[in-house]
Amino acid sequence: MGRAEKPLDPDAGPLPRFAHGLRELRRIAGSPTYRAMAARAGYSAPTLSGAATGERLPSLPVTLAYVEVCGGPREEWERRWHALADALSARPVAADDDEPAPYRGLARYGTEDGALFFGRDQLVADLVALVREHRFVAVVGASGSGKSSLLRAGLVRELRGLGERDGRPAALRICTPGPTPLRTHAALLEPVPGDADTVLVVDQFEEVFTLCRDAAERAEFIGRLLPARAPADARPADGPRLRVVIAVRADFYGRCTDHHGLVDALNAATLLVGPLSPEQVREAVVKPAAAGRLVVERALTARIVADVAREPGALPLMSHALLELWRRRRSRTLTLEAYEAIGGVQGAVAHTAEEVFAGFTARRTALARGLLLxxxxxxxxxPDTRRPAARAELAGSEEAEQVLEALVRARLLTVDGTGVDLTHEALITAWPRLRDWVEGDRERMRLQRRLTRSAGEWEELGRDPGALYRGARLLAARDTFLTADGPAPDLTPLEREFLTVSVRTGRFVQPALVRLRRFVRSRWWLVFRLAVLCAVVLWTVWFLNRDHP
Known part of the structure; x- marks a missing residue:
């Protein structure tokens, strides 16, 4: 009969219960040895034995082969297998599982994640060599190509590992421009005193175009970065130096041509980041799992390679899918069944997001919509881009705060200090619900961005009445954001007050403007103009014919 199997408790969970049922089939069939079963089933004895351990769900073909050689009902066990597969695929690992995940989902790989960053070895080496050779380097790639991870888990980690004789920097600094790049990061633009260079990494450089509205500050910030390109003999030999690395999205590369000095810098040293090759995708899937003592089914690896390789912008979607597979792992195995259950690479983000929204009331869904937009x-x-915002701008009530926290726990949003951001821009296109919201509210979003800026400027100017909305802007804002019940609920307290005061002030001005407009359109306007013309003619005749001394 062979070696005795470890006892199973069918009440310990769905997997042990499934395996216990298989063992019962074998017992009823007379307890044949697994070697004898293998001769009839077409699968090895260890494979059939492993199907009944209760540690992981066997594949459907193995299950059916086991059932058939034991004389069990095939259709019934096929239904049981699919039901269990669906349950396991939809069930994340318990929240108290403190085992670290080997994947980062939509979040970028940080400087501490270098041990899990695979698939970019050659690109990292090329970037390090470029930075050591040039004082100003640009990294250009599509959104989702992994530029931020390349900088942090690749470049920064490698530079920190250099010896002093190999050119280790005196300091490594990382920033994103934000709406006020010069005022926010002025201190970072000063190199550390000493012989070694200071390396400044400016990630998401496109924010100088999408978030910074002050053209003068934008130009000055760029101007402060460019002196890093000065040749060595342009400064004292013992003076501190700055090396700059910027990462910019490919669709904003053309905007860089607006600045002449930036064009010269980009022409001198630019590294293009493309999609992963099939072999690089395989490394990015399998090697982090191996580091975490996990197994990835070969069929799953092949499927992900087919879905992702050479696809621009697919890396965050792949990483998110892998994180969800890790949360739904069977014992220590990532499975193809779970991958298909979450919709693959393209559907994983939407699957996660919709799981969150399934628990929202209609009111919380509305709050989440306003927050995300x-x-x-x-x-x-x-293309649409993400816009970091202050937490105070998003969570104006206790319920809004709870919605925000739910989206953060689902890794759809990232909180950094007092700021909140989409975890990745891939959300905008990969999540159908959000994509539809953006398309439906595009013009309203533009008006709201302007309202947010105008309200902030009004506050900065001490609530100067001259900064209030008037004319066409007031009418557009009033028609869009004022309802019978007052200002729209998704406005912040400052925006509501700014709009309310603008409308109240506008009421005193509007009647006079309306009367003037009506007068201009009436027949009395023609009479008035004729009267003025006659007066001018009479005065001219009098002036020409008066007596001169």
């Missing part, structure tokens, strides 16, 4: 800047001739 505030974190997006609608493109004007360019």
């Amino acid at each position: 505030r974190l997006i800047t609608p493109g004007e001739g360019t």
